[in-house]
Each structure stands twice: as C-alpha cells, then as structure tokens.
Amino acid sequence: MAMDVAVAGGHGKIALRLLRLLAERGDRARGLIRNPDHAPDLEAVGALPVGADLENLDPDAIATSISGCDAVVFAAGAGPGSGAARKRTVDYGGAVKLIGACRAEGIRRYLMVSAMGVRDPAARGEQMRPYYEAKLEADEALAASGLDYTIVRPGRLTDDPGTGLIEAAERLERIGAIPRDDVAATLAACLDADNTIGKSFDLLGGQTPIAEALAAL
Numbered sequence: 001m002a003m004d005v006a007v008a009g010g011h012g013k014i015a016l017r018l019l020r021l022l023a024e025r026g027d028r029a030r031g032l033i034r035n036p037d038h039a040p041d042l043e044a045v046g047a048l049p050v051g052a053d054l055e056n057l058d059p060d061a062i063a064t065s066i067s068g069c070d071a072v073v074f075a076a077g078a079g080p081g082s083g084a085a086r087k088r089t090v091d092y093g094g095a096v097k098l099i100g101a102c103r104a105e106g107i108r109r110y111l112m113v114s115a116m117g118v119r120d121p122a123a124r125g126e127q128m129r130p131y132y133e134a135k136l137e138a139d140e141a142l143a144a145s146g147l148d149y150t151i152v153r154p155g156r157l158t159d160d161p162g163t164g165l166i167e168a169a170e171r172l173e174r175i176g177a178i179p180r181d182d183v184a185a186t187l188a189a190c191l192d193a194d195n196t197i198g199k200s201f202d203l204l205g206g207q208t209p210i211a212e213a214l215a216a217l
C-alpha cells in the first residue's frame with residue numbers, strides 16, 4: 001500500500017535519491033527543507049517540498065510539517081564544513097526534534113541515517129568526534145523513544161552508481177564504502193520490511209540483493 005513518507009534534510013544527496021525512489025513507486029514523498037530555493041529540485045524528483053528548518057522551527061511547527069505521514073526518515077546533517085555547535089543542533093537536536101514531532105503526531109515509524117563510526121566516537125580524531133558523539137546520542141534517543149525505529153549505519157558514502165547489492169549486519173567487522181544510491185534503496189526497502197523495526201545495522205556495499213540482506217537481519 002502506498003505510504004506518505006517525510007524525509008528530513010530533503011535536499012541532501014541521499015534524501016533526493018530516496019524521494020525519487022519513493023515517488024517512482026507511488027508513495028507520497030515529502031521533503032523537509034530549510035531553503036525555499038531547493039523546492040524545484042524536490043519537485044523534479046516527484047516530491048513535495050515542505051519548509052521545515054530543524055534548528056530554527058519550534059517543535060509544534062516541525063510536527064505540523066509531518067502531519068499525516070506514515071513514516072519519517074532523518075537524512076539531515078550539518079555537513080563536513082560545520083563546527084561542533086551545529087553537530088549538536090542538527091545531527092543531534094534535529095533528530096530529537098523529529099522524534100518529538102512523531103510523538104505529537106502519532107507517527108510510529110522512524111528511519112535514521114546514522115554512520116558506522118558511531119560505534120566508537122572516542123576512537124575518532126578530535127575533528128570528527130563531535131559529529132559521531134552527536135549521531136550516537138541521536139541513535140540512543142531514538143532507540144529509547146518507543147517508536148518503531150530502524151537505525152541504518154552506512155560506511156563511507158560515494159556517488160558511484162548503485163549496484164543493488166549490499167552487506168548488512170548488526171556489526172560488520174570491516175570498514176568500507178557504499179554508494180548513496182544503495183543507501184537510499186535500502187531505506188526505501190526498510191519501509192517494506194517490518195523485520196527491520198527495532199534494529200540497528202551497519203551497511204556497506206556487498207554481494208547480496210537488498211531485500212535478501214534485510215530479510216536476514
């Protein structure tokens with residue numbers, strides 16, 4: 001059945017790929033953006049742009065932006081050029097605000113784009129540590145929220161074309177990369193795979209078709 005899905009950070013590279021996939025399969029795809037100039041890019045992939053700055057809007061306004069959705073995906077991020085303060089307000093604060101908005105609106109399904117490095121922020125260099133700490137705390141808040149969560153932890157993201165083949169497990173013992181195309185396809189597939197509810201998993205490019213890899217989690 002078609003779903004109504006809101007993707008926070010809607011103009012991001014993963015988000016635009018995901019919104020396109022959702023629209024193509026007949027879901028109602030909403031992208032939450034903070035810059036109105038990004039709206040045409042969302043419309044071009046078949047998505048509905050909704051203005052929602054996760055840092056500066058109050059929780060009620062964020063709730064309104066996702067009203068009526070069946071699921072949300074947190075794909076926002078302060079990005080590599082930002083300092084520790086914005087890791088707190090976006091990567092942690094934005095994710096937590098979205099949890100509150102889901103609670104307020106009675107939306108149960110929440111997918112998180114996390115990162116493999118959250119497993120051990122202390123092992124990271126000084127510059128990356130605030131990012132991984134913020135992501136880890138956001139993941140912990142989601143896992144404790146009581147929502148139907150899935151936490152997806154990709155390795156290094158690339159813009160290579162997707163292969164549809166992944167490796168996914170609660171803990172992968174190698175490091176590596178994955179195309180953003182395949183992260184987006186995995187997120188879309190999670191929405192159809194209820195066995196992923198309540199799970200967190202590492203995600204890399206691999207040899208297994210996405211649906212098969214998710215079914216084995």
Ligand SMILES: NC(=O)c1ccc[n+]([C@@H]2O[C@H](COP(=O)([O-])OP(=O)(O)OC[C@H]3O[C@@H](n4cnc5c(N)ncnc54)[C@H](OP(=O)(O)O)[C@@H]3O)[C@@H](O)[C@H]2O)c1
Binds near residue numbers: 009010054077090114
């Ligand atoms: N890079 C990696 O190798 C890697 C690895 C694993 C996981 N990740 C995670 O994957 C996430 C998604 O990756 P990506 O490549 O799609 O990132 P991206 O292209 O940088 O997208 C992040 C999006 O978040 C939006 N955003 C920032 N602040 C916001 C706010 N206050 N309110 C609403 N939206 C806001 C940005 O919008 P603006 O354009 O308006 O700034 C941007 O569109 C990253 O953020 C990171 O946490 C990254």
